[in-house]
Every structure is written in structure tokens, then in C-alpha cells.
Amino acid sequence: MIDDKPSSEPEQEALANVILALGKPSFYRALLRFAKVVCDFEHLSVFGFTPTLMPRIEVLEGLEDASITSLSAQSYMGFGYHHADPALARMRQLSLDSGAPAVLTLWARDISDAAYRRDIYERFGLDGRISILGRAGENWRSVNFYKHSQKGGLTHADVAAISKRAFSLFAAEVRHLELVGETSGLADGKPPVAFFQALLVEIAPALSHREAEVCAHALQGKTGEGTALELEIADATVATLKRRAYAKLNITNLNELFAICLAAAARRSRRL
Missing domain, CATH: 1.10.10.10 (Winged helix-like DNA-binding domain superfamily/Winged helix DNA-binding domain)
Structure with missing residues (x-):
């Protein structure tokens, strides 16, 4: 059973809070706080995708200024920047591979579309994002973590840290959806x-x-x-x-x- 005593290790305590929040409205807030402890992320978004990979906004969270996450996501959808998102190509590739979930890293400086780079990242001082891509039920989901440039920006250490935890974090995402009745059965991206x-x-x-x-x-x-x-x-x-x-x-x-x-x-x- 889960030990309810405070942990001396911040990550273990944050993980325990994620587990305790499964099936509850506080789940994604707890997930973002875990990412904050691990890599100092401050914003989280979750997108669901139709079978034809059209995205829809599912969850928006921000620890300091939640409006940043909301405005960024609205611009992403409203201006059609999702068409240029490399996540779509990655999901198409993964559709042929049973190894999902996978981790995708997008540094703002690498985005060739100047308007996309400006409106989604530079405008809000975001250095980029790390996404965990996987299936929940029959559909793809993208769990995205964002970091401010002033916080040191995304690092290769951040990518390694999220990659090591990707199976666990996405398994928690799928289990949460099951508990709230949003998907039936486990995903192909669930660990074997x-x-x-x-x-x-x-x-x-x-x-x-x-x-x-x-x-x-x-x-x-x-x-x-x-x-x-x-x-x-x-x-x-x-x-x-x-x-x-x-x-x-x-x-x-x-x-x-x-x-x-x-x-x-x-x-x-x-x-x-």
C-alpha cells in the first residue's frame, strides 16, 4: 500500500501525490508538480488526437501563470500551427511501431516557421517542450511539458530525465483516463x-x-x-x-x- 508518511526525497513525495491523484481532478496538477521537481517545468498541456491525427485541447496547466499555457494552446490551434508540429510526423511513424510511448523534444530555436516560433514560444519566454506521445485506447495523446528560457531552458539532462520516466508517466496518464471513464481497455503504448x-x-x-x-x-x-x-x-x-x-x-x-x-x-x- 502507499505509505502516507512525508518522504524525505522530493521526487518520491511528488510521485506519491501523482498516484494519489489518479482519477481525480487534481491529477494533471500533480503531474506538473512532479515535472517541476524533476526538471523545473512550469507548464503542461495534453492534446488528444482523432484517428486522422487532428488535435484537440484536453488539459492546460500552469504553476505560476496559467494564462500562458492557455494562450499558447489557443494560438497553436487557432493559427493552424499544429500542421507544422513534428509530433504529427512522429505519431505517424510510431503507428507502424509497437514501441510507444515515445519522447519528442522540440527546441524553439529549431522551429523554421518564424510565426510558429514567435507566437507559441518566444512570445511567452518558453524555450521549447518535451512531449510524451502514446496511445490511450484507440487514439493518440501528447503530454507536453514546457520550460521558460529564464529558468535555464531545456537541457539534454531534462530530455534524459523525462525519457527515463516516460513509461511510468504515460502509464499513469492511461490509468487516470480509465478511472475517469475516458478510455476502455489499456493502450498499445502501455508497457508490455x-x-x-x-x-x-x-x-x-x-x-x-x-x-x-x-x-x-x-x-x-x-x-x-x-x-x-x-x-x-x-x-x-x-x-x-x-x-x-x-x-x-x-x-x-x-x-x-x-x-x-x-x-x-x-x-x-x-x-x-
Whole structure:
């Protein structure tokens, strides 16, 4: 279960707040505060995309001046700058690849369209953005973090830090959407069963191979019946294995299982 004692490590405390905010209106604020702790980001936007990759504004957050995020996003859509956004080409490329989510970095200085560069970035003193691109349900989403030039601008260390945490952060995004009922089933961009199974072995070596396997399938969104069919075991056996695993992990439900895996993934990323 999640330890509710204050952490001595700011990142761990910020991550705990992200987990606790899953399914709540405060989720994206908590996600931005986590990015603030890790890389000093101050603005966040989330865009959803139709099957034809037409963007729509989903979330806008700002820690100091939220109007910057809002005005920037409105200009992005209103002036059609999304047509020049390299994220679209990246998503088309990723559509042929099961390795999403992916990280895209856009430095303002590299934008050849002067109006796009001025209206979205220079106007607000933003140095650029780092985006996590992935699927939620059938559609693509882009979770974008922005940094001010006066804060030192984007660095390669920022890119490395977000890249190491991309799987964990996007998994949290997908889980949040599931909890608020905005997507059914897990995305292709969700970490594979093997990823979850390896984390579970790391978290709880006492789990049997089958117990970890059943829990990993549950984290991928499979029903007990679906897991039973894939593993060629009885439904009742799946339920028993899951119950035993939960007892060993001292948890009672899938949300708690997801939370400890997310925390473990974050710890792993800091060791890379």
C-alpha cells in the first residue's frame, strides 16, 4: 500500500501525490508538480488526437501563470500551427511501431516557421517542450511539458530525465483516463506484460511465477477470463493466484497494485 508518511526525497513525495491523484481532478496538477521537481517545468498541456491525427485541447496547466499555457494552446490551434508540429510526423511513424510511448523534444530555436516560433514560444519566454506521445485506447495523446528560457531552458539532462520516466508517466496518464471513464481497455503504448512481470519480481521475489504472471496480465487490463484463456488455466485458478499475490503484497485491489508498480518503475528509472 502507499505509505502516507512525508518522504524525505522530493521526487518520491511528488510521485506519491501523482498516484494519489489518479482519477481525480487534481491529477494533471500533480503531474506538473512532479515535472517541476524533476526538471523545473512550469507548464503542461495534453492534446488528444482523432484517428486522422487532428488535435484537440484536453488539459492546460500552469504553476505560476496559467494564462500562458492557455494562450499558447489557443494560438497553436487557432493559427493552424499544429500542421507544422513534428509530433504529427512522429505519431505517424510510431503507428507502424509497437514501441510507444515515445519522447519528442522540440527546441524553439529549431522551429523554421518564424510565426510558429514567435507566437507559441518566444512570445511567452518558453524555450521549447518535451512531449510524451502514446496511445490511450484507440487514439493518440501528447503530454507536453514546457520550460521558460529564464529558468535555464531545456537541457539534454531534462530530455534524459523525462525519457527515463516516460513509461511510468504515460502509464499513469492511461490509468487516470480509465478511472475517469475516458478510455476502455489499456493502450498499445502501455508497457508490455513482461515489463510488469519483471517489476513484480523485483518488488516481491516471494511471488511465484504464475502469481506474477496473473498480476501482470491484470495490469495490462485483461479480465480474469481473458487471462485464463491466454494462460490456459481455469478462471478459479486465476482468482486464487491473484488473491495469493495480493496477500503477499499487502494490497487489496488493482489500483494499489498499479501504484506500487508505478513507484517501482520510477525508482528503476533513477538508477539508469
